[in-house]
Amino acid sequence: MLDRNRALYYAYPCVNSPSEIAGFNPRAADPAPHGAAGAILAGLFPPLTLQEDIMEAMESILSRRSIRKYTGDAVPEDVVEQVLKAAMSAPSAGNQQPWHFVVMRERAILDRIPGVHPHSLMIREAPVAVLVCADPTLETHKGYWVQDCAAATENMLIAVQALGYGAVWLGVYPREERVTGIRALLGIPEHVIPFALVPIGRPAEQKPASQRYTREKVHVGRWQ
Numbered sequence: 212m213l214d215r216n217r218a219l220y221y222a223y224p225c226v227n228s229p230s231e232i233a234g235f236n237p238r239a240a241d242p243a244p245h246g247a248a249g250a251i252l253a254g255l256f257p258p259l260t261l262q263e264d265i266m267e268a269m270e271s272i273l274s275r276r277s278i279r280k281y282t283g284d285a286v287p288e289d290v291v292e293q294v295l296k297a298a299m300s301a302p303s304a305g306n307q308q309p310w311h312f313v314v315m316r317e318r319a320i321l322d323r324i325p326g327v328h329p330h331s332l333m334i335r336e337a338p339v340a341v342l343v344c345a346d347p348t349l350e351t352h353k354g355y356w357v358q359d360c361a362a363a364t365e366n367m368l369i370a371v372q373a374l375g376y377g378a379v380w381l382g383v384y385p386r387e388e389r390v391t392g393i394r395a396l397l398g399i400p401e402h403v404i405p406f407a408l409v410p411i412g413r414p415a416e417q418k419p420a421s422q423r424y425t426r427e428k429v430h431v432g433r434w435q
């Protein structure tokens with residue numbers, strides 16, 4: 212059966228392969244389709260309107276939940292790459308980008324993480340996990356690396372959701388025993404700080420969007 216990704220590939224010649232679809236923005240694409248079949252498919256999958264793009268972005272943010280159960284399905288390299296692109300698109304103080312990322316797929320390594328992080332058992336079921344690290348020596352604006360790495364981590368979670376996968380933010384920093392344990396496990400240099408772990412997989416649990424909007428926490432103009 213022709214899936215949506217393959218159909219988009221035929222409909223938009225600017226996409227070189229079905230695996231490029233994850234980062235593909237039909238709104239910005241050349242609509243000239245691949246022949247007659249492409250024309251039909253382009254009709255079935257028209258470019259997104261700006262309004263639809265905005266709705267998809269809001270949907271990913273509002274529906275995101277922590278996913279701690281995963282199917283055995285693999286997470287392809289191109290999905291991880293899209294997630295890392297989202298991470299590195301995050302804002303940072305003075306655009307200092309003080310981050311590094313360790314992509315972990317080796318089962319033996321993933322299985323040892325709960326030994327140094329007590330709330331990470333789900334990582335044993337995840338096919339892949341990304342460790343967000345900070346390198347404070349890259350800072351040009353001292354003291355902001357925590358906020359920069361948090362922005363990158365949140366971007367990852369939203370991208371994972373948008374791509375149809377599930378993830379959870381596992382805090383490492385500032386727990387000293389987790390920082391030193393993960394550093395030793397992965398051979399991370401002393402000056403680099405493991406910040407957060409993000410296991411990623413196909414969701415094996417469904418969670419409703421959480422309604423957290425609280426009018427009382429919004430202060431307009433002044434506090435009272």
Ligand SMILES: Cc1cc2nc3c(=O)[nH]c(=O)nc-3n(C[C@H](O)[C@H](O)[C@H](O)COP(=O)(O)O)c2cc1C
Pocket residue numbers: 275276277278279330331379380381382421
């Ligand atoms: C800084 C931070 C650290 C967290 N650490 C853990 C953790 O160690 N283990 C875990 O299972 N979840 C962890 N979480 C996920 C939170 O428990 C979760 O985001 C929160 O309960 C809200 O649920 P939701 O993500 O489904 O909306 C962490 C989240 C943040 C932002």
